[in-house]
Amino acid sequence: MNIINNLLGKIIYFVAKSISFVLDSLIRLIVTIVIFIKSVSKGLLVLLSMGGCLFFIFFATWGLRILLDPMGLLIVMFFIVFPVLASIFVSKLKYFKYVVTEYLFNLSNYVTDKNKYTYKSINDYKTAYRKAEEEKIREEQRRQYEQQRQWQEQFFKQHWYQQGSQGNNGGYEGQRGYSLNPNAEFKSKYEKSCDVLGIPFNSEKSQIKLAYRKKAKENHPDLNKDPGATRRFQEITDAYEFLSDENIARYRNL
Incomplete structure (x- = not known):
């Protein structure tokens, strides 16, 4: 019985580590993309602002053309909306990662040794994260x-x-x-x-x-x-x- 519990505990631990690795990688990727998009946006704004009157000339010609073109408008909206949505998504991912992985780590320990560890429900970790x-x-x-x-x-x-x-x-x-x-x-x-x-x-x-x-x-x-x-x-x-x-x-x- 102990052998089965130890094996099951290791499997749960491996699943928790895998989920943690995947979510960490996804979070880092999204954050990197957001930083890149913000850097490009700031660079374009600085470049245009340095031009002074050229900013208004650009907006009156190319700016309007970009906004009137569906693909151009989509790109502009992507640069504006994506960082906001990505930040919200990253926040949700961090919440999900903490709750799920901590629950699985505890479950792994509990299955391996019930005398040493106390079982905690997933709601306990939701409350802990919120606090x-x-x-x-x-x-x-x-x-x-x-x-x-x-x-x-x-x-x-x-x-x-x-x-x-x-x-x-x-x-x-x-x-x-x-x-x-x-x-x-x-x-x-x-x-x-x-x-x-x-x-x-x-x-x-x-x-x-x-x-x-x-x-x-x-x-x-x-x-x-x-x-x-x-x-x-x-x-x-x-x-x-x-x-x-x-x-x-x-x-x-x-």
Whole structure:
């Protein structure tokens, strides 16, 4: 019986590896074609834009002829529509590849050794993929938020520095009032982030991590069905992201 299970497990594993190889090759081929089409399109646009008035002359003559010709119109539509449809198709292929191959790999292990591995249905992998994609979106949102925050912070620094320099003739006190504003705003946000995590303002990084894990677990949308859990989870994540090593050092130097 063990021999049959081992053989069946190896067959399933081979099928999973074959599907993975075929889909990876197909995805790479489509991505390569999309990159090539986009490069050609950009090259043509740059070439035409460099011509200035020649662009309008070309469009008025050859451009209209191409658009009026069925084959020419089909080629133009291909260059426009194919990259969009290909991106959607690649996304679906990646989803299919992950769900099917991971399911088969798990099934192969389970068939080979049922005592060591736990069977998971294909729906479990669909859910896992969806959660991973949602986490990618949240991570991208956090990254964009951090970039925006850094930009705003830099902008205010430059703004108050310029204002302070312009007001230097008005006395030291006026200049001092301008220079403190960015630090006051930073201090307020730092302490508010600490309050969100429920920790003292002088907490170490290890304390911050511990508090974040505890709060995140309590308010994770998958575990906490409270309607406000998602909002609180985002606030907790934003607070933790703000309490970076750099900002901890900056706060202590205020």
